[in-house]
Amino acid sequence: MSGQPVGASAASSSHRGERGHEFESYFPESGSVDMSDPSTDIDETTYAELRELASRYPQPRSALLPMLHLVQSVDGRVSPKGIEACAEVLGITTAQVSGVATFYTMYKRRPAGTHHVGVCTTALCAVMGGDVLLETASRHLGIGVDETTPDGRISLERIECNAACDFAPVMMVNWEFMDDMTPEKAVALLDDLRDGNEVRSTRGATLTSWREAERVLAGFPDGRADEGPSAGPQSLLGLQIAKDKGWAAPGDEKPTGDGVVGRVAHRIADAVREVAGVGGDHEAQPASGSSSDAQAHAPATAETPQGKAPSKPRRRTTKPGEGTAK
Numbered sequence: 130m131s132g133q134p135v136g137a138s139a140a141s142s143s144h145r146g147e148r149g150h151e152f153e154s155y156f157p158e159s160g161s162v163d164m165s166d167p168s169t170d171i172d173e174t175t176y177a178e179l180r181e182l183a184s185r186y187p188q189p190r191s192a193l194l195p196m197l198h199l200v201q202s203v204d205g206r207v208s209p210k211g212i213e214a215c216a217e218v219l220g221i222t223t224a225q226v227s228g229v230a231t232f233y234t235m236y237k238r239r240p241a242g243t244h245h246v247g248v249c250t251t252a253l254c255a256v257m258g259g260d261v262l263l264e265t266a267s268r269h270l271g272i273g274v275d276e277t278t279p280d281g282r283i284s285l286e287r288i289e290c291n292a293a294c295d296f297a298p299v300m301m302v303n304w305e306f307m308d309d310m311t312p313e314k315a316v317a318l319l320d321d322l323r324d325g326n327e328v329r330s331t332r333g334a335t336l337t338s339w340r341e342a343e344r345v346l347a348g349f350p351d352g353r354a355d356e357g358p359s360a361g362p363q364s365l366l367g368l369q370i371a372k373d374k375g376w377a378a379p380g381d382e383k384p385t386g387d388g389v390v391g392r393v394a395h396r397i398a399d400a401v402r403e404v405a406g407v408g409g410d411h412e413a414q415p416a417s418g419s420s421s422d423a424q425a426h427a428p429a430t431a432e433t434p435q436g437k438a439p440s441k442p443r444r445r446t447t448k449p450g451e452g453t454a455k
């Protein structure tokens with residue numbers, strides 16, 4: 130794959146011809162951090178920010194993931210100096226830092242481009258044309274997967290499912306979504322990125338550079354968090370159908386849907402109440418959207434910057450008639 134556009138290899142074409150499409154997990158970056166390039170821009174300011182991140186957590190090592198994003202925002206990759214700096218600030222070994230940095234695919238061993246482009250080729254995106262998008266992008270840029278254009282403007286990556294299957298096939302630019310892509314849209318997008326034109330995610334956000342996006346992921350907001358809608362119509366379709374039909378979660382409201390569906394909904398709601406033995410009550414539900422968002426952005430440890438470990442959702446124990454869930 131390396132050194133030539135995706136799909137250019139005769140061997141790969143014949144392989145596909147014989148066996149048809151095969152879905153493969155793609156995690157090529159499973160090696161160690163590249164220690165052969167010692168270049169770095171990490172300075173005292175970076176150290177101060179790394180220390181600030183560490184101070185946000187009761188256990189400083191909980192800050193390692195955002196700290197690695199900060200390293201990437203400064204050095205364009207996880208650099209040897211970045212690993213050293215994280216280890217020094219956290220009081221852990223460079224092997225421990227390296228072990229984390231090489232586990233997650235968002236941490237790069239080689240410099241990403243000014244813009245980092247990902248193309249999803251997991252099942253649903255593949256079915257909807259993800260492989261064609263990747264081949265188109267690769268051919269148009271003249272680079273293979275995990276490579277960067279000679280001018281350093283764009284790097285290309287094959288990505289696994291980005292949980293945006295309802296907008297398949299999707300591409301990512303600097304971790305912002307580009308939904309419902311086609312080869313034509315992909316070429317126009319890449320040309321805009323290469324020419325330095327302003328580009329907006331299909332969800333509204335103005336694209337910054339990959340390094341700027343990494344700084345935001347590190348925990349230094351750029352004030353753009355509210356640009357664009359948080360969920361598109363495709364993701365909200367089920368909710369809309371439920372509203373149109375008058376469906377509601379058991380205990381929230383009596384379903385009012387008509388016909389067979391409405392009657393089934395009534396029965397399910399009654400059965401759930403009976404099994405739970407809580408009459409009109411039900412377990413507390415997380416506030417719509419906020420919980421999943423919080424989980425998606427929570428550090429992969431047992432702590433939060435607020436210093437409190439997220440507790441397991443607790444089952445309500447109210448007896449029949451003892452108030453209602455919020």
Ligand code: FES
Binds near residue numbers: 251291293294
């Ligand atoms: S398969 Fe591409 S976002 Fe899920």
